[in-house]
Amino acid sequence: xxxxxxxxxxxxxxxxxxxxxxxxxxxxxxxxxxxxxxxxxxxxxxxxxxxxxxxxxxxxxxxxxxxxxxxxxxxxxxxxxxxxxxxxxxxxxxxxxxxxxxxxxxxxxxxxxxxxxxxxxxxxxxxxxxxxxxxxxxxxxxxxxxxxxxxxxxxxxxxxxxxxxxxxxxxxxxxxxxxxxxxxxxxxxxxxxxxxxxxxxxxxxxxxxxxxxxxxxxxxxxxxxxxxxxxxxxxxxxxxxxxxxxxxxxxxxxxxxxxxxxxxxxxxxxxxxxxxxxxxxxxxxxxxxxxxxxxxxxxxxxxxxxxxxxxxxxxxxxxxxxxxxxxxxxxxxxxxxxxxxxxxxxxxxxxxxxxxxxxxxxxxxxxxxxxxxxxxxxxxxxxxxxxxxxxxxxxxxxxxxxxxxxxxxxxxxxxxxxxxxxxxxxxxxxxxxxxxxxxxxxxxxxxxxxxxxxxxxxxxxxxxxxxxxxxxxxxxxxxxxxxxxxxxxxxxxxxxxxxxxxxxxxxxxxxxxxxxxxxxx
Ligand SMILES: Cc1cc2nc3c(=O)[nH]c(=O)nc-3n(C[C@H](O)[C@H](O)[C@H](O)COP(=O)(O)OP(=O)(O)OC[C@H]3O[C@@H](n4cnc5c(N)ncnc54)[C@H](O)[C@@H]3O)c2cc1C
Numbered sequence: 001x002x003x004x005x006x007x008x009x010x011x012x013x014x015x016x017x018x019x020x021x022x023x024x025x026x027x028x029x030x031x032x033x034x035x036x037x038x039x040x041x042x043x044x045x046x047x048x049x050x051x052x053x054x055x056x057x058x059x060x061x062x063x064x065x066x067x068x069x070x071x072x073x074x075x076x077x078x079x080x081x082x083x084x085x086x087x088x089x090x091x092x093x094x095x096x097x098x099x100x101x102x103x104x105x106x107x108x109x110x111x112x113x114x115x116x117x118x119x120x121x122x123x124x125x126x127x128x129x130x131x132x133x134x135x136x137x138x139x140x141x142x143x144x145x146x147x148x149x150x151x152x153x154x155x156x157x158x159x160x161x162x163x164x165x166x167x168x169x170x171x172x173x174x175x176x177x178x179x180x181x182x183x184x185x186x187x188x189x190x191x192x193x194x195x196x197x198x199x200x201x202x203x204x205x206x207x208x209x210x211x212x213x214x215x216x217x218x219x220x221x222x223x224x225x226x227x228x229x230x231x232x233x234x235x236x237x238x239x240x241x242x243x244x245x246x247x248x249x250x251x252x253x254x255x256x257x258x259x260x261x262x263x264x265x266x267x268x269x270x271x272x273x274x275x276x277x278x279x280x281x282x283x284x285x286x287x288x289x290x291x292x293x294x295x296x297x298x299x300x301x302x303x304x305x306x307x308x309x310x311x312x313x314x315x316x317x318x319x320x321x322x323x324x325x326x327x328x329x330x331x332x333x334x335x336x337x338x339x340x341x342x343x344x345x346x347x348x349x350x351x352x353x354x355x356x357x358x359x360x361x362x363x364x365x366x367x368x369x370x371x372x373x374x375x376x377x378x379x380x381x382x383x384x385x386x387x388x389x390x391x392x393x394x395x396x397x398x399x400x401x402x403x404x405x406x407x408x409x410x411x412x413x414x415x416x417x418x419x420x421x422x423x424x425x426x427x428x429x430x431x432x433x434x435x436x437x438x439x440x441x442x443x444x445x446x447x448x449x450x451x452x453x454x455x456x457x458x459x460x461x462x463x464x465x466x467x468x469x470x471x472x473x474x475x476x477x478x479x480x481x482x483x484x485x486x487x488x489x490x491x492x493x494x495x496x497x498x499x500x501x502x503x504x505x506x507x508x509x510x511x512x513x514x515x516x517x518x519x520x521x
Contacts, residue, residue, distance in 0.1 A: 003174075006180065049124060050416075091114045212305075412427075414497055470496075
């Protein structure tokens with residue numbers, strides 16, 4: 001089989017298929033190569049407001065209304081109930097002491113809830129990837145991309161202005177000549193191996209391992225441990241995090257009875273639990289967390305257990321003259337703040353613009369910039385996640401550090417919705433002259449596990465960093481670490497976004513975020 005294409009995309013996860021779809025809308029000849037076959041299990045399921053906004057923007061720019069519906073829970077459920085997914089109203093954290101049942105006080109000392117949306121209809125989502133990715137690959141094929149599943153690629157070679165991929169499918173040899181290759185094959189994927197790209201160790205994050213699968217029969221935490229009175233949203237309709245010294249567990253519920261759950265563990269704990277054992281290691285972990293064990297008492301794994309002996313990964317090089325890795329192939333840090341989707345979608349936007357550039361010199365310059373930005377965004381994410389890991393036994397500090405993320409994310413989303421991207425430069429505002437520099441400094445101080453006056457000073461410093469960007473009431477202590485998403489907060493902070501209150505009201509109406517309505521359930 002011989003195929004000539006403008007663009008060859010390796011990997012048909014959501015990212016590869018979305019890229020293929022957008023390129024087909026621009027009339028490019030696209031081949032999408034997958035080594036497996038849909039439907040298949042994939043990890044990375046929880047979206048965020050920024051991820052969904054980027055998906056919406058991509059759908060609008062490339063005229064993909066069938067994709068836009070997936071950017072909000074309500075439109076998804078009305079248009080595509082056949083594709084399973086989960087409702088994500090925010091980020092829920094419970095902080096556990098080893099071997100003790102979970103308990104908390106009226107100040108919510110051992111929890112943190114940050115709403116991302118005011119009501120279910122415009123809520124974020126968890127993507128049930130077996131169906132979500134399958135649907136996207138079919139859309140790409142229907143749009144005219146040549147889709148080759150079950151295909152083993154063996155090598156890539158480069159000629160004048162082309163790349164040649166060679167491999168086999170069902171016993172037949174396959175050769176693809178393409179002017180550009182996008183690697184969407186995930187971490188440690190095709191080009192990393194074929195080109196033997198350098199993969200340096202993380203700079204700040206300690207070595208971590210992961211253990212995960214899908215379950216049925218996972219009990220709702222809020223049915224046993226949380227009264228629903230005045231919470232910003234039902235705590236399980238969220239990315240639910242159980243945090244403990246040395247790691248954390250994610251629990252993501254889908255609407256088909258399946259729950260995704262797993263643990264990210266620092267190396268000493270992973271070794272103590274013998275994480276490579278799979279399910280027995282999971283049981284050993286739950287034995288140290290009695291309330292989580294209770295939540296999983298009736299649970300049964302529905303997929304094989306996956307043990308990732310090294311969770312974080314990154315490459316030193318992201319692109320060449322006629323190839324590029326998507327950010328998800330260039331690096332993965334940790335699922336802790338659901339950063340994978342927005343980073344990947346930012347990369348797709350950038351790469352599509354670059355592929356559209358016909359002038360060779362301009363394209364080369366833009367590819368260089370793509371590499372710089374991709375690596376800088378991975379750095380910013382790694383620094384913050386590393387600081388959070390170092391604070392897992394210091395709950396107040398963990399909460400305070402996480403507010404850096406929530407302030408940057410909510411400010412960036414609002415700025416983007418106001419078409420003022422210039423106000424929020426870089427993922428997590430890392431390119432902002434003050435916020436970016438302070439983010440790095442605060443994370444570096446946190447990594448030293450400060451105590452006494454130094455720790456107090458860090459708390460003050462983080463508050464000062466956040467204040468000019470806080471459009472979500474994150475510094476309001478009366479909320480006791482339960483943060484709803486309210487129109488009032490955004491309107492009251494309009495000036496921080498260089499906007500008038502009326503601009504924000506119009507923005508909120510456009511987004512279906514009803515004004516004068518608090519998001520308390
Ligand atoms: C444990 C864990 C949890 C995560 N949780 C989250 C989260 O909650 N939220 C979030 O935003 N991000 C999360 N991420 C990151 C997230 O997984 C990625 O951002 C996302 O999966 C990227 O999608 P993708 O389509 O680029 O790649 P993938 O989902 O990795 O898909 C790659 C595809 O390429 C195919 N492929 C691989 N090699 C080849 C080859 N040689 N030839 C052809 N095809 C190939 C694979 O079969 C697969 O279909 C998580 C990551 C991990 C490791």
